[in-house]
Amino acid sequence: MKKMHKVKALKVLGLGAGLMFAMNAAQAKQVMCVFDLVGKNGDVFTLMKDYQLAAKNWGADIELRVGQNEAVIAEDFKAGKCDAISVTGMRGRQFNGFTGSLDAIGAIPDLKLAVKIMQGLASPTFAKSMVNGRYEVAGVIPVGDAYLLVNDRSINTVAKAAGKKIAVLDYDEAQKIMVQQVGAQAVSADVTNFGAKFNNGQVDIIGAPAAVFKPLELYKGLGTKGAIVNYPILQVTGNIIIRPDKFPEGYGQKSREWVKTQLPRAFGILGKMKSDIPSKYWMDVPAADRPGYQKMMREARIDLTKRGVYDKRMMKLLWQFRCKEDAKNFECALQDENYK
Numbered sequence: 001m002k003k004m005h006k007v008k009a010l011k012v013l014g015l016g017a018g019l020m021f022a023m024n025a026a027q028a029k030q031v032m033c034v035f036d037l038v039g040k041n042g043d044v045f046t047l048m049k050d051y052q053l054a055a056k057n058w059g060a061d062i063e064l065r066v067g068q069n070e071a072v073i074a075e076d077f078k079a080g081k082c083d084a085i086s087v088t089g090m091r092g093r094q095f096n097g098f099t100g101s102l103d104a105i106g107a108i109p110d111l112k113l114a115v116k117i118m119q120g121l122a123s124p125t126f127a128k129s130m131v132n133g134r135y136e137v138a139g140v141i142p143v144g145d146a147y148l149l150v151n152d153r154s155i156n157t158v159a160k161a162a163g164k165k166i167a168v169l170d171y172d173e174a175q176k177i178m179v180q181q182v183g184a185q186a187v188s189a190d191v192t193n194f195g196a197k198f199n200n201g202q203v204d205i206i207g208a209p210a211a212v213f214k215p216l217e218l219y220k221g222l223g224t225k226g227a228i229v230n231y232p233i234l235q236v237t238g239n240i241i242i243r244p245d246k247f248p249e250g251y252g253q254k255s256r257e258w259v260k261t262q263l264p265r266a267f268g269i270l271g272k273m274k275s276d277i278p279s280k281y282w283m284d285v286p287a288a289d290r291p292g293y294q295k296m297m298r299e300a301r302i303d304l305t306k307r308g309v310y311d312k313r314m315m316k317l318l319w320q321f322r323c324k325e326d327a328k329n330f331e332c333a334l335q336d337e338n339y340k
Contacts, residue, residue: 029061029062029063030060030061030062030063030083030084030242030246030247031062031063031065031081031082031083031084032048032052032062032063032064032065032082032083032084032085032086033065033066033067033073033076033077033081033082033084033085033086034048034064034065034066034067034073034085034086035066035067035068035069035070035073035085035086035087035088035091035191036066036067036068037068037191037192037212037215037216038068038215039066039068040066042066042215043211043269044086044238045064045066047141047262047266048064048086049064050262051139051240051255051258051259052064054258055255057254058248058250058251058254058255059247059248059251060247060248060251062084065082068192069192070087070088070091070190070191070192071091071171071190073085073087074087074091074094077095077241077243080243083242083243083246083247084138084240084241084242084243084246084247085239085240085241086238086239086240086241087238087239087241088103088143088191088236088237088238088239089102089103089140089236089237089238089239090103090169090171090172090236091171091191091239092137092239092241094171095132095135095137095239095241096130096132096135096137096239096241097132097310097311097314098129098130098132098137098311098313098314099121099129099130099137099140099237099239099314100239100311101310101311101314101315102114102117102118102140102235102237102314102318103234103235103236103237104174104234104301104304104305104310104314104315104318105174105178105233105234105297105300105301105304106233106234106293106294106297106298106300106301107234107235107301107310107315107318107322108234108235108318108321108322109232109322110145110232111142111144111145111232111235111267111270111271112267113321113322113325114142114235114237115142115263115264115266115267116321117317117318117321118140118141118142118237118260118263119260119263120321121140121256122139122256122257122259122260124253127252127253129313130252130256131244131252134243134244134245135241135242135243135244136241136242136243136244136252137239137240137241137252137256138240138241138242138251138252138255138256138259139239139240139255139256139258139259140237140238140239140240140256140259141237141238141239141240141259141262141263141266142235142236142237142238142263142266142267142270143209143211143235143236143237143238143270144209144210144211144235144236144270144273144274145209145210145232145234145235145236145274146207146208146209146232146233146234146235146236147207147208147209147210147228147229147230147231147232147233148205148206148207148228148229148231148233149198149205149206149207149208149218149221149222149226149227149228149229150204150205150226150227150229150283151198151201151204151205151221151222151223151225151226152204152225152226153225153226153227153283155204155205156229156283157289158182158293158296161182161183161184161205162182162183162184163183163184163185164184164185164204164205165184165185165187165202165203165204165205166179166184166185166186166187166203166204166205166206167187167189167194167197167198167202167203167205167206167207168186168187168188168189169189169190169191169194170188170189170190173304173307173309174300174304174309174310175207177300177303177304177307177309178300181300184205187202187203189203189206194206194208195208195212195216195217195218195221196216198218198221199216199217199218199220199221200221201221206218206221207233207234209236209270210270210273210274210276210277211236211270211273213273213277214273214276219281222281226281227281227282227283228277228281228282228283229283229285230282230283230284230285231285231290231293233297240255240259242255291330294331298331298337301315301337302336302337305337305339312339313339315337315339316337316338316339318337319331319337319338
């Protein structure tokens with residue numbers, strides 16, 4: 001009798017172990033939806049193939065799916081059709097306001113500082129801030145400084161942007177508010193069509209990183225009269241976001257640490273993309289005008305933080321980073337962004 005019970009118990013245990021194994025096996029393949037403007041031949045997708053390989057070391061078996069419509073990818077993620085996504089920080093803001101505020105206007109003055117901040121964010125100290133409900137940010141990557149592209153060089157001050165048509169991304173409240181403040185006309189756009197709207201003359205001004213200059217053929221929109229204003233307005237970032245329940249325990253931290261090791265490589269690639277743009281397209285901002293731009297962006301950032309668009313914790317952190325880099329800057333004596 002005892003023997004029978006023992007056999008039964010072993011069978012039950014075996015069944016339990018089998019079920020556990022089956023569940024783990026079912027869980028093993030994670031679908032990652034990657035947004036790349038260019039599709040399978042793009043730089044983002046190439047980087048994600050390296051990520052896919054590295055993820056095997058952290059117990060994940062990722063299946064990559066590339067898409068050129070970022071809005072669809074975000075919706076598929078919410079609906080559970082993707083276990084992970086790679087999207088821009090502005091699109092990722094809905095899943096995590098902390099990392100989604102890295103793209104705040106004027107908050108990170110250059111790419112070098114952006115990389116330093118992103119390396120810092122990979123520390124376990126920030127692990128809690130990376131989780132928001134069912135979502136976790138498993139890595140932040142730089143996409144580069146965003147510059148204003150104008151179809152006429154005479155638009156060389158903020159005052160001259162009044163009345164001009166500017167492409168704004170539908171889902172970014174910050175852009176809409178900024179355009180209103182400078183008295184320009186907002187034209188609704190998406191990542192997939194803002195380049196085309198500039199190239200065919202539907203808008204006079206767009207903001208874009210150097211990385212998209214070639215793939216979106218933005219030289220067409222610049223023509224012979226246009227220019228790129230050589231003054232970064234914000235940092236464009238990329239986010240890897242996961243549903244932690246679909247991944248092994250501790251996966252997020254391992255992922256963030258791996259992404260950190262890739263940041264110098266990304267910095268090099270982005271630097272080359274900028275230097276590859278012919279010098280004739282660049283228009284410098286006179287040194288005397290720079291503090292005015294900085295003040296204007298700062299005021300807009302504070303206003304947008306009050307409205308709840310940007311995360312206070314991130315704004316304080318970025319203020320601290322900026323003042324560590326340049327302690328003599330006028331904003332360091334002010335406490336507006338030293339949020340409690």
